Amino acid sequence: MQERTASAAGGAPPSTAGNAPELLPKQFGKYTLLSKLSSGGMAEIFLALHRSSFGFEKLVVIKRILPSMNQDPSLIDMLLHEARVAATLSHPNVVQTFDAGQVDRTYFIAMEHIHGEDVGSIVREAAERDPGGIPLEHALSVILGVCAGLAYIHDKRGLDGTPLGIVHRDISPRNVVVSYTGDVKIVDFGIARSGLGDVEEQKENVLMGKFAYMAPEHVAGDRIDHRADIFAAGVVLFEMTTGKRLFKGGTQMRTLLQIHGSEYPLPSSIKPGYPKGLEKIVLRALEKRREDRYQSAREMHAAIEELIRDERIPVSPMGLTAWMESLFRDKLARHKEALLGVRQLIDVIAARSSAGRWR
Template identity: 45%
Template sequence: MTTPIGKYKLLRLIASGGMAEVYLARQAGAAGFEKLVCLKRILPHLARDRQFVEMFLNEARLAARLDHPNIVSIYDLGEANGNYFIAMEFIDGPSLRAVAKRARERGERLPIAEVVKIVSMAAGGLHYAHELPDADGKPLGLVHRDISPDNILVHRNGMAKVVDFGIAKAANSSGRTRTGALKGKVAYMPPEQLRGDPLDRRADVFALGVVLYEMVAGRRPWEGDSDVSLIGQIMTQEPKPLSTLRSDAPAGLTAVLDRA
């Protein structure tokens, strides 16, 4: 797609999934003003689903209130020529998954100190979001619901940022069943999410713990040939102790992950 969306000129496709496409785009303004953004565009078949669109926009409006250095900022959201979109901060750097993949291709493991630093920054962003109050000063109860190495971006300056707050809730709240909607994500879901129970901040803490374990150990706590197999393992099995997979892991880190 090359047609501009509102005031945004699409430069190149960054990623595409079952729900949306993400483009690098340029926002043009007066007096030669230009700004690079990431533009997430809902796919056409979902743009016709009013329930999904309403939930998507409602969650995006809530997420736009988040203002933290470790959360990707939302600049704009709306509709142009039938295209529903979110304009977000452009992060000049890869996802944490891509960082780990590059290390693996070099035959290396990510340094534990680097992993802990990145995950700690993501945890700071999540804690801020979990504590975000409403107009009466009460926590809104915002939960990301989709923490994974794909949704933690690492800027070239080393800053880690969480992306896609609220998007998972919109996808899960739509009345339509989407084939493969959970593909690749089950491994990071706590039992209560797999059961379809109400979620709170503990779901994000669980998922971030899985990310930390995976990045340090070089494998996920649970691995299976299918989502069904993974679900069964998460529900019934304890992960292998981290010390059996990464002998150089500090005792304190091993204790935290084994206890979690």
């Protein structure tokens, strides 16, 4: 059984086999690559600056096919399909795609830069700071954003009103990012399924996505729909609110068997005092039969909002912002210092580029 993901941020270490490391900052078309964020799978991801001649500046993220794979038509098709899907989306809880194209025969996508952390990093940092992990109100604020983003994605229609049938297929802590200002964003549509013309359907013995967040029907090889994303959101909610991984079998096969065959642990068995109303929501999202789950992300969103009202849980976007800034205060300071440090290099690159044009 193989696990297949188009994510360049899937945890694989950067590979430099056969290639000398790039010297950064570096000009890449109209963008300046500042630093490499991750590399693995089919692509590498960079933090970049887009600067116009009128003083406009914007940080973006560049997803670029790995040089060793840039001649693979199937990978190019996957990247362009990701761009087509993402370009149709415009929602506060979904990462925005600005541009796609080719520079020096290398295909890329330019996306919104989210100055923040993925949920996996937040869970780890919170656990180190406090045995209680993520405060409940902030975990619920994050999952509300996930549900709102999924509701938009699943309901998205084309210009002619035809449902696009988008299924993300890779909802996981790594693909939910929370900005330091409290914005929640779903990222990475590299293996999304849609009615825009999938370049690669599921094949025998190939599973698309991260094993530990796959729905039982996905594991069984059945064709999946939007309810697979709801199951994955339930896993993320379980892990944020208990501080423990739900499916971690030691091997890929054991993880799949846990999802498909085992009884799932109750959140209250892991974390004493776990709210009964929240446990009910988690368990419904994690129903093995998709017919028994929430039938839409909108329905799950409404259930969480009702819990917040009934239990008077102090969910607040401003509160999430303050907590994120506090949790990552040191990292924010280092990032600001590092960004200031490359400004002079960027100016030098821009000056050289401009001089070259006027020769």
